[in-house]
Amino acid sequence: MSTTRVDIAELELSELEEALEARGSRRFHARQILRWVYRRGITEFAAMTDLSKGLRAMLEADFAVSTPRVEERDRSSDGTEKFLLTLADGRHIESVFIPETPSTTLCISTQAGCAMKCAFCLTGRMGLARNLTAGEITGQVRVMASALHLLDTRFNIVLMGMGEPLHNYDATMKALRILADPCGLAISPRRFTLSTVGLVPGLDRLARESWMPNLAVSLHATTQSDRDALVPVGRKYTIEEVIAACRRFPLKRRSRITFEYVLLEGVNDSPDDARRLVRLLAGIRAKVNLIPLNEAAGIPFRRPSDERVDEFARVLADHHLTVSVRKSRGRDIRAACGQLIVEGPQKSPAQKLAALMGRADGPAERPS
Ligand code: SAH
DSSP states (O other), X not given: OOTTSEEGGGOOHHXXXXXXXXXXXXXXXXXXXXXXXXXXXXXXXXXXXXXXXXXXXXXXXXXXXXXXXXXXXXXXXXXXXXXEEEOTTSOEEEEEEEOXXXXXXXXXXXXXXXXXXXXXXXXXXXXXXXXXXXXXHHHHHHHHHHHTTXXXXXXXXXXOSXXXXXXXXXXXXXXXXXXXXXXXXXXXXXXEEEEXXXXXXXXXXXXXXXXXXXXXXXXXXXXXXXXXXXXXXXXTSOHHHHHHHHHTSOOOTTOOEEEEEEEOTTTTOSHHHHHHHHHHHTTSOEEEEEEEOOOOTTOOOOOOOHHHXXXXXHHHHXXXXXXXXXOOOSGGGTOSTTOOXXXXXXXXXXXXXXXXXXXXXXXXXXXX
C-alpha cells in the first residue's frame, strides 16, 4: 500500500466522513464503505457497487483498506483454530477462533509480543516487538470472521491473545469502538472482554470511559511475593493497588469482574491460597476463572492434578464465589492461553533440526 493513501482500516466513522468531505465527497458514503468492509468483508473498492464509478475511482487513488494476511491456519481436534497472520511490515501475530463455549469466541492480540514477562507465559518470552494499530486489531476480527463465515453471526471477542491491552490503550479502545459501531460489526459492548495483568493507571482510565467492555483481571497470586515472582509488573502495581482499582471500578448493573488465576502446581494452588483469594475479593462483584497451567517446554511450572484444581474451586464455591475452570482449548496446536508465540529471527534448536531434516516447520514445530 502506498504510504500516501489513507488506510480506512485505521479510521472510525467520523474520521472517514471527514476524509471524504476533505476530498469533496459526501459524508454519508462513509457508512456505505464501512458496511462493505465490515459486514460483507469486501475491501476492493471496485466491488462496492452502490458507489458511483467516480467515487470508486477516487477511493482507488486516495484510500486503501489494509488487512492482515493469513499465513497459516491450524485446526485443533476440538475445533479451535489458530490463525497466524502477517502484518504490513512482515511481523506475525496469532489470533484464535474458539467455537461454541457456549458462544463462538474470537481471541485477538493487541501487541506483537508482550512486555509483561509473566513467568508462565510463552508470549512473554518473546518480549514486545511493537504495539498493534487499531486497524491491525480489528483486522484480526475481519479476517477470521470472513474466513469462518461468521460475518452475519454473533460472537464474543476476548482480548486475551498476545499482548497487554492496557499497555496499548489508545489503539485497543479505538479498535473496540470501530467493531462496536453500527456501521462496523455492531458488536455489543457486553460481547467484549478485555483481559489485563492489572495496570492500575489503565484500569482507572478505563473506568472513565463511557463505553466499556467486560473486565478480566489476571491476578494469579494471593501474596505480594508470589505475585512478584509470577507477574513482574506486579512489583509496580501491588495486589492491594490492583484490588483497590477493581473496587472503585464502576461496574454496570449485573456485571462482575472476572479474576483470572493460573493454577501452578505447588506454587499458588493450595487451599490456603484459595482462602486468601476469598478474603482479597470480599465485597467485590467478582467471579473467578481458574486456568490450570498450559504446560510448555521452557516454562518451569507444572499443571496441578484435576483433584487439586477441584479442591481449590470448592473452597471458593463454599465461600459463595462464582468459579469456573477454564477448559483448555487448542492445546494440540499451541493455541491455548499463554501458548501464543511467533518465532523471532532466532530459530530454536528444534526448528534448526527440522530445517536440517528438510521437514516443513509448521506451527506444531515452533519453539516453545
Ligand atoms: N495480558 C493480558 C492478556 C493475556 S492472555 C492478561 O495478562 O490478562 C490471557 C490469560 O492467559 C491471562 O490470564 C494469562 O495470565 C493466561 N496465561 C498466560 N500463560 C498461560 C499458560 N501457560 N497457561 C494458562 N494460562 C496462561
